[in-house]
Amino acid sequence: MTLTNIFEKLSDYVFKIEKWIVMTLIIAMFVSLTAGVFFRYYLNSPLFWSDEFAIFTLVWLTFLGGSMSIKRQQTAAVTILVDKLNEKLRKLVASIGFFIVFLFCLFIVYYSFIWLSSPNIVLQKSNSMQIPMIYPYLSVPLGFFFMSIHSLHLFLLSLKETS
Amino acid sequence: GGNESANAGEANGEETYSFRVSLVTPPSHGWTVTATKFNEELQALSNGRMEVQVFPSEQLGSEADMVQQMEIGTLDFGFITNAYMSTRSESLNAWFMPFLFEDLEEASQARRSEEARKMLDELEAQGLVGLDFSFAGERHVLMKDGAIQSPEDLKGKKLRIIGNPVMQEFWTELGVSPTPMPLGEVYSSLQTGVIDGIDIDLDALVSLNLQEISKDLTLTKQMAFPSVVVMSQKVFDSLSVEDQQIVKEAIEAAVDWGVEDAIQREKENLEFLQQAGLNIIDDFDTTSFKPVQEQIYTKYSSNELIQTFIEKNQ
Amino acid sequence: MLLALFVFIILLLLRIPIAIVLGITSVSYIVISGSLGLLQTVPQRLYSGLESYGLLAIPLFMLAGELMNSGGITKRLVRFAKVLFGHYRAGLAYVNVVANMFLASIIGSATAQIAMMSKVMVPAMEEEGYKRSFASATTAAAALLGPIIPPSMLFIIYGVQSGTSIGTMFLAGIMPGILLGVSFILVIMYIGYKHQLPRSEKEPLKNVFEASFKIIPALLVPGIIIIGIISGVFTPTESAAIACLLGIIVGFFFYKDLKIKNIPDILVNTAMTTATVTLLIAMANIFGWVLTFEGIPQMLAKAMTGLTDSPLIFLLLTNLLLLLIGTVIDGIAALIIIVPIYLPMIAMYGIDPIHFGIIICINLTIGLLTPPVGAGLFIASSIGQVKIEALTKSIFPFLVASFVVLIIITVWPEIVLWIPNLAR
Numbered sequence: 001m002t003l004t005n006i007f008e009k010l011s012d013y014v015f016k017i018e019k020w021i022v023m024t025l026i027i028a029m030f031v032s033l034t035a036g037v038f039f040r041y042y043l044n045s046p047l048f049w050s051d052e053f054a055i056f057t058l059v060w061l062t063f064l065g066g067s068m069s070i071k072r073q074q075t076a077a078v079t080i081l082v083d084k085l086n087e088k089l090r091k092l093v094a095s096i097g098f099f100i101v102f103l104f105c106l107f108i109v110y111y112s113f114i115w116l117s118s119p120n121i122v123l124q125k126s127n128s129m130q131i132p133m134i135y136p137y138l139s140v141p142l143g144f145f146f147m148s149i150h151s152l153h154l155f156l157l158s159l160k161e162t163s
Numbered sequence: 164g165g166n167e168s169a170n171a172g173e174a175n176g177e178e179t180y181s182f183r184v185s186l187v188t189p190p191s192h193g194w195t196v197t198a199t200k201f202n203e204e205l206q207a208l209s210n211g212r213m214e215v216q217v218f219p220s221e222q223l224g225s226e227a228d229m230v231q232q233m234e235i236g237t238l239d240f241g242f243i244t245n246a247y248m249s250t251r252s253e254s255l256n257a258w259f260m261p262f263l264f265e266d267l268e269e270a271s272q273a274r275r276s277e278e279a280r281k282m283l284d285e286l287e288a289q290g291l292v293g294l295d296f297s298f299a300g301e302r303h304v305l306m307k308d309g310a311i312q313s314p315e316d317l318k319g320k321k322l323r324i325i326g327n328p329v330m331q332e333f334w335t336e337l338g339v340s341p342t343p344m345p346l347g348e349v350y351s352s353l354q355t356g357v358i359d360g361i362d363i364d365l366d367a368l369v370s371l372n373l374q375e376i377s378k379d380l381t382l383t384k385q386m387a388f389p390s391v392v393v394m395s396q397k398v399f400d401s402l403s404v405e406d407q408q409i410v411k412e413a414i415e416a417a418v419d420w421g422v423e424d425a426i427q428r429e430k431e432n433l434e435f436l437q438q439a440g441l442n443i444i445d446d447f448d449t450t451s452f453k454p455v456q457e458q459i460y461t462k463y464s465s466n467e468l469i470q471t472f473i474e475k476n477q
Numbered sequence: 478m479l480l481a482l483f484v485f486i487i488l489l490l491l492r493i494p495i496a497i498v499l500g501i502t503s504v505s506y507i508v509i510s511g512s513l514g515l516l517q518t519v520p521q522r523l524y525s526g527l528e529s530y531g532l533l534a535i536p537l538f539m540l541a542g543e544l545m546n547s548g549g550i551t552k553r554l555v556r557f558a559k560v561l562f563g564h565y566r567a568g569l570a571y572v573n574v575v576a577n578m579f580l581a582s583i584i585g586s587a588t589a590q591i592a593m594m595s596k597v598m599v600p601a602m603e604e605e606g607y608k609r610s611f612a613s614a615t616t617a618a619a620a621l622l623g624p625i626i627p628p629s630m631l632f633i634i635y636g637v638q639s640g641t642s643i644g645t646m647f648l649a650g651i652m653p654g655i656l657l658g659v660s661f662i663l664v665i666m667y668i669g670y671k672h673q674l675p676r677s678e679k680e681p682l683k684n685v686f687e688a689s690f691k692i693i694p695a696l697l698v699p700g701i702i703i704i705g706i707i708s709g710v711f712t713p714t715e716s717a718a719i720a721c722l723l724g725i726i727v728g729f730f731f732y733k734d735l736k737i738k739n740i741p742d743i744l745v746n747t748a749m750t751t752a753t754v755t756l757l758i759a760m761a762n763i764f765g766w767v768l769t770f771e772g773i774p775q776m777l778a779k780a781m782t783g784l785t786d787s788p789l790i791f792l793l794l795t796n797l798l799l800l801l802i803g804t805v806i807d808g809i810a811a812l813i814i815i816v817p818i819y820l821p822m823i824a825m826y827g828i829d830p831i832h833f834g835i836i837i838c839i840n841l842t843i844g845l846l847t848p849p850v851g852a853g854l855f856i857a858s859s860i861g862q863v864k865i866e867a868l869t870k871s872i873f874p875f876l877v878a879s880f881v882v883l884i885i886i887t888v889w890p891e892i893v894l895w896i897p898n899l900a901r
């Protein structure tokens with residue numbers, strides 16, 4: 001098994017996990033906001049946590065969904081130059097691009113690690129629910145870690161196709 | 164120099180500094196104006212060697228961001244709301260004890276107490292130098308329709324409040340349905356009736372123009388609402404002892420001025436609101452609110468600092 | 478500064494996702510400027526840029542759009558519009574503008590509206606024989622009305638920042654909103670005759686009645702949303718969740734087009750389209766923050782006040798500057814940076830803050846569609862599956878029309894202030 005195959009398996013597996021999590025997140029966001037309306041208007045007892053909870057699901061959704069869109073290559077990008085290149089050059093440019101994305105992901109993961117290991121992180125609690133802020137914060141390193149796996153796989157793949 | 168954030172430089176052999184102060188409030192707000200005053204005081208006291216650039220309206224990020232930037236030393240000063248800071252340092256909840264102060268003047272005098280000093284000192288563990296407390300007006304109850312005389316008038320009403328545990332408990336115990344919601348949503352929510360009222364200070368009331376869409380304002384004065392003026396410990400330590408003194412004096416002078424300004428603003432705002440046709444109830448009586456007040460006091464007295472603070476100010 | 482700009486352009490040309498390009502550019506700018514301490518705050522800034530209640534409307538309206546598409550609501554709405562207007566040349570394009578004006582009175586954000594309407598209108602127009610790029614461009618341009626016709630997130634934020642009346646801002650948005658709508662219709666008329674846009678056969682009366690009857694359950698969705706917002710049952714953001722609920726009910730029980738087996742795909746699509754937008758917002762936030770930290774916007778503004786004494790020339794120059802700024806930062810992020818810098822200046826020139834607020838909000842909204850960086854452009858391109866370049870080309874006439882409207886309301890403040898003055 002080549003390195004590319006290993007990363008392909010890993011990347012596919014991560015994608016599957018991400019899929020399940022984001023489906024849960026959207027349902028949770030939808031349910032909490034709808035319940036918020038229902039409890040406030042019909043039961044006259046507003047849920048103090050529904051907005052905050054929904055925002056946390058949005059943050060997780062952004063970083064995991066962002067990672068998924070990198071894998072599926074559905075992100076917005078400028079193709080003006082790449083379109084004019086021949087097949088081989090295009091693959092080369094793609095591999096450089098994926099490698100840069102990979103490095104950026106590692107950068108974010110590294111600095112997130114410094115950020116989240118600061119002793120003050122444990123002091124931070126959310127305003128309404130009073131849950132430790134580390135739970136929403138973790139979305140940043142995890143999302144970019146997954147993104148680094150996808151981009152490394154795409155890099156290896158396009159490198160293989162170039163040679 | 165050696166201090167990257169403060170843009171330290173040298174002029175005539177003396178250190179010069181250009182600091183940054185960050186706030187969540189808009190340019191017209193009392194805290195932002197106080198920060199601008201701080202810049203004037205700093206320039207005057209240092210003979211132009213020190214200045215501070217004001218960044219209002221969350222331009223440099225949320226309060227969590229500000230605190231982090233001060234920890235690292237890339238941001239020099241911040242006016243952080245007591246609501247946020249109390250999520251990181253429990254004793255600050257003392258300021259939210261209901262009906263503790265008669266008026267803004269009394270609340271601002273409490274900032275010179277030993278307990279207030281201790282609250283600021285506790286922030287050192289987070290890499291922050293607690294400098295002072297800056298005040299906005301006291302919090303009152305604005306209703307789309309209805310004056311407040313007893314807790315009965317609040318039962319089942321949907322009131323927009325700040326998502327802080329003390330405020331949440333206080334209002335819940337009074338039978339209110341507390342509804343946390345971003346300030347930007349308040350105008351249309353009050354207009355359409357998603358909420359019935361809001362727990363708010365007059366400055367915010369006027370700047371949001373809520374008088375356009377509501378009838379009754381009861382001057383309940385249930386809480387003071389300070390911001391905590393903090394400085395990055397890293398930046399503070401990099402200053403000479405004389406310069407540290409200049410910073411402290413400048414901020415004290417600015418906050419003193421700011422309290423006077425806040426009292427003046429409250430008067431002007433009240434006059435403006437009266438002219439705008441809002442029904443203002445200024446003979447609010449706290450008697451029927453006593454049981455709930457006692458309950459909150461008892462609960463938060465488990466923190467020693469809060470207990471002493473209550474005893475001394477009651 | 479120039480070096481960072483260079484990095485930005487090179488990375489863009491390498492076909493790197495624009496969100497990542499913004500992130501890398503910010504990081505390189507921090508490194509170049511030497512404030513290395515700022516690097517440590519990048520991850521938290523990424524996080525807190527998203528901690529905003531208003532953003533929740535994006536995934537939920539995307540989900541609502543997906544549900545309505547799969548549930549057969551769109552199909553019937555379009556059918557209904559077609560039997561009424563389809564036999565006019567470019568009929569569906571007009572329907573698009575009118576539907577967007579209608580939707581704008583519910584939605585306060587252009588990005589959310591572009592997302593929702595692109596999902597609905599682009600496939601429908603394509604089916605009728607319109608070019609995909611023209612369909613996306615029409616939709617994206619018309620959806621700009623979202624934050625101009627009240628309610629509006631931008632107006633609320635401006636009102637809070639500048640201390641002006643939000644209610645008055647809302648009223649002031651009506652005339653510019655109508656002007657923009659009319660200008661888009663004129664553009665479509667022109668293109669319609671020049672390029673022979675599609676029209677269909679006139680339908681028999683029987684079909685008109687049938688389509689009108691079938692549309693009733695679909696109209697429940699906007700109907701209940703409007704009534705719900707006006708009567709205070711829910712906030713505009715919450716209405717996005719209610720729209721999903723209604724979409725599910727109508728799709729499952731009335732039209733029976735929505736199947737359980739479609740749901741996972743709908744959810745995953747929603748997640749990915751949402752994330753492309755919100756990740757971009759998070760990255761743009763860092764970008765704006767780095768610029769502010771270094772005082773770049775403040776420097777630009779200072780340079781401007783030295784140029785002229787005339788309020789009108791100042792405003793026209795401001796339009797030009799905002800247009801330039803709007804190419805790289807747009808919408809709420811730009812508003813938050815710019816308003817505090819401008820407030821003292823407009824007081825100096827004696828400009829009405831309401832008038833200024835409308836100008837700045839329209840300008841930054843147009844910025845959503847100007848390349849190279851425009852959230853609206855990216856959403857329309859990714860949902861409509863049109864290349865940015867093709868979309869930019871098709872959108873150009875609409876942008877020109879918006880600029881003309883912008884100049885008109887800059888020169889004649891009476892147009893903006895007419896309705897607010899009536900209400901006084």
Ligand code: NA
Nearest residue numbers: 581584623628
């Ligand atoms: Na709108």
Ligand code: NA
Nearest residue numbers: 803844850851
């Ligand atoms: Na743009």
